[in-house]
Amino acid sequence: MLLAAFLNFQDAQAVVVGGGAVAERRIGTLLHAGLRVTVIAPAISPAVRVQDVTVIERAYLETDLEGARLVLACTDDPATNDRITVDALNRGLLVGHAGNAARGNLRFPAVIERGSVQVAVNTGRELPMLAQALTERLESALPDSLPLDAWMDRRSAALGLSGTERETALNRLRADIRHHFLLETDVQERSA
Numbered sequence: 542m543l544l545a546a547f548l549n550f551q552d553a554q555a556v557v558v559g560g561g562a563v564a565e566r567r568i569g570t571l572l573h574a575g576l577r578v579t580v581i582a583p584a585i586s587p588a589v590r591v592q593d594v595t596v597i598e599r600a601y602l603e604t605d606l607e608g609a610r611l612v613l614a615c616t617d618d619p620a621t622n623d624r625i626t627v628d629a630l631n632r633g634l635l636v637g638h639a640g641n642a643a644r645g646n647l648r649f650p651a652v653i654e655r656g657s658v659q660v661a662v663n664t665g666r667e668l669p670m671l672a673q674a675l676t677e678r679l680e681s682a683l684p685d686s687l688p689l690d691a692w693m694d695r696r697s698a699a700l701g702l703s704g705t706e707r708e709t710a711l712n713r714l715r716a717d718i719r720h721h722f723l724l725e726t727d728v729q730e731r732s733a
């Protein structure tokens with residue numbers, strides 16, 4: 542099993558090697574998470590160029606990894622992707638290999654978002670259509686709005702209490718959230 546975790550990589554430096562269709566999709570994901578992205582490839586597509594990235598138009602060199610915290614090997618040459626991946630692993634970096642994810646230490650899930658909530662699916666292998674289908678199913682089960690701020694306020698207030706009052710308030714909140722998703726709960730716990 543892989544470690545399921547969400548990484549705070551705001552302002553971290555990413556190096557994407559390859560400037561084609563796969564790089565384009567991954568760059569969108571990286572920028573959305575606040576990373577700074579440098580793209581290195583001899584041929585960089587217009588769709589990559591228009592994104593907020595630094596572009597270096599030439600083939601990959603190992604020194605390109607200096608300063609990077611995350612690396613994506615997205616070229617169409619498997620041997621180059623292998624080399625980038627080994628170089629990055631040797632430097633202790635996070636690296637994704639576009640053609641053979643098992644060689645790297647980073648996999649990309651299918652993701653749905655509602656406000657600050659993210660639901661990610663990884664199949665543990667190369668089955669992106671399954672990951673997409675599962676997230677679509679989850680999306681249709683998510684209510685349009687999640688009263689996150691109200692729930693946060695109630696949780697903060699509950700954490701400010703002590704003893705049984707705190708426990709009761711947390712149990713009520715838990716029950717109300719479960720009710721929002723039509724999940725079974727002890728009815729007595731719910732708010733009036």
Ligand SMILES: C[C@@]1(CC(=O)O)c2cc3[nH]c(cc4nc(cc5[nH]c(cc(n2)[C@H]1CCC(=O)O)[C@@](C)(CC(=O)O)[C@@H]5CCC(=O)O)C(CC(=O)O)=C4CCC(=O)O)c(CCC(=O)O)c3CC(=O)O
Pocket residue numbers: 566567570637638639640641642647648649650651652662663664665666667668669670672673
């Ligand atoms: C291992 C992994 C990569 C990793 O984890 O680093 C991987 C690998 C490969 N994908 C391939 C193909 C495609 N992938 C997509 C799309 C997505 N692929 C994603 C994830 C992953 N893809 C990871 C496994 C996830 C899991 O299973 O849990 C999604 C979910 C997330 C994302 O990319 O950000 C994203 C949905 C985006 C969305 O939701 O919009 C499409 C387009 C489409 O479907 O429309 C195609 C073309 C159609 C097809 O071929 O299926 C190929 C074939 C290469 C070849 O042709 O040789 C390989 C390599 C191989 O299979 O070895």
Ligand SMILES: NC(=O)C1=CN([C@@H]2O[C@H](COP(=O)(O)OP(=O)(O)OC[C@H]3O[C@@H](n4cnc5c(N)ncnc54)[C@H](O)[C@@H]3O)[C@@H](O)[C@H]2O)C=CC1
Pocket residue numbers: 558559560561562563564581582583584585586599600601615616617618621638639640641
């Ligand atoms: N993980 C995924 O979701 C998917 C992965 N793939 C894999 O990703 C690979 C790339 O796919 P595409 O983006 O569609 O290819 P593409 O042909 O659109 O782009 C390839 C890019 O690699 C660059 N490149 C080639 N040699 C290089 C080098 N030595 N140094 C730097 N850049 C170099 C090219 O200049 C070009 O920008 C495929 O070969 C396949 O193995 C393909 C589809 C989906």
